[in-house]
Amino acid sequence: MSTKTLFGLLLMGVALLIGSSSLFIINETERAVMLRFGAIEKADIEPGLGFKVPFMNNVRRFDARILTLDSPPERIFTIEKKALMVDSFAKWRIADVGTYYQATSGEERTAVRLLSQRVNEGLRNQFGGRSLQEVVSGERDELMADLTRDLNEITQKEIGVELVDVRVKKIDLPDDVSGSVYDRMTSEREKEARDYRAKGREQAEVIRADADRQKAVLEAEAYRESELIRGDGDAEAASIYAAAYNQDPEFYSFVRSLNAYKNSFKGREDMLLVDPKSDFFRYLNNSQGKSSK
Numbered sequence: 001m002s003t004k005t006l007f008g009l010l011l012m013g014v015a016l017l018i019g020s021s022s023l024f025i026i027n028e029t030e031r032a033v034m035l036r037f038g039a040i041e042k043a044d045i046e047p048g049l050g051f052k053v054p055f056m057n058n059v060r061r062f063d064a065r066i067l068t069l070d071s072p073p074e075r076i077f078t079i080e081k082k083a084l085m086v087d088s089f090a091k092w093r094i095a096d097v098g099t100y101y102q103a104t105s106g107e108e109r110t111a112v113r114l115l116s117q118r119v120n121e122g123l124r125n126q127f128g129g130r131s132l133q134e135v136v137s138g139e140r141d142e143l144m145a146d147l148t149r150d151l152n153e154i155t156q157k158e159i160g161v162e163l164v165d166v167r168v169k170k171i172d173l174p175d176d177v178s179g180s181v182y183d184r185m186t187s188e189r190e191k192e193a194r195d196y197r198a199k200g201r202e203q204a205e206v207i208r209a210d211a212d213r214q215k216a217v218l219e220a221e222a223y224r225e226s227e228l229i230r231g232d233g234d235a236e237a238a239s240i241y242a243a244a245y246n247q248d249p250e251f252y253s254f255v256r257s258l259n260a261y262k263n264s265f266k267g268r269e270d271m272l273l274v275d276p277k278s279d280f281f282r283y284l285n286n287s288q289g290k291s292s293k
Helices: 003-022 097-104 108-128 132-136 140-158 175-247 249-264 279-292
Strands: 023-026 030-036 039-042 048-051 057-063 067-070 074-077 083-094 161-172
Touching: 023 030, 023 057, 030 097, 039 097, 057 097, 067 108, 074 108, 083 108, 097 108, 097 140, 108 140, 108 161, 132 140, 140 161, 175 249
Parallel strands: none
Antiparallel strands: 023 048, 030 039, 030 057, 067 083, 074 083, 083 161
């Protein structure tokens, strides 16, 4: 190989090296800045193929997708000075690459630390202006919306980060107060239970007394009605007997005597001491007298 050929290959290699160093590609999921000796020359590079000056320009790429900031639980006080352990997370993404690079030097850990501080301060401000009932109840959504809106203005201005959403995963009482709160809640519930039992016994006595009263009234009315019906029946029976007796008094007296004989002489062990000449044996005496004749 001649010196000329070797020199040509060397120039080609240098040209390929310079050309490859001059080209760069930015993906759709990335944001990038172009630096010139460490200073920002182009703040926001569009996705696609780009060119730079080798050894002078440097391209820094950052993740443009929505990222999650999962903060550890923090001890936060409400307006009533009640301590709560608040576990929260935030969704964020880079909005201004130039501001983001200047605030964090392109380090995501720095961005997470700064963003975590802002979220923590915002939670303390929002919780500090509300009561425990407001924080735990339905106003939590309004609280998170206000917090996200206020923090988003600050983070975009200071860090170049858009705060998409802030949410509270869990709110607990600190361990040093949860025991006393649990004991107090237990005693309150026991007191309520005793009150409910006392009211229940009182209502039971009222219901029982009313039921006994209604029972006595019903029995009295039923007895009165039964006596009235029995009296009407006895009166009607007496009327029927009287009508029948008036139709043939002698026959009616005869039938009654037969029934009396039947009921009096049911068994052999029965003994009856009666004067044979008494009116009780009137029909028997008359029948004997007739038969003797």
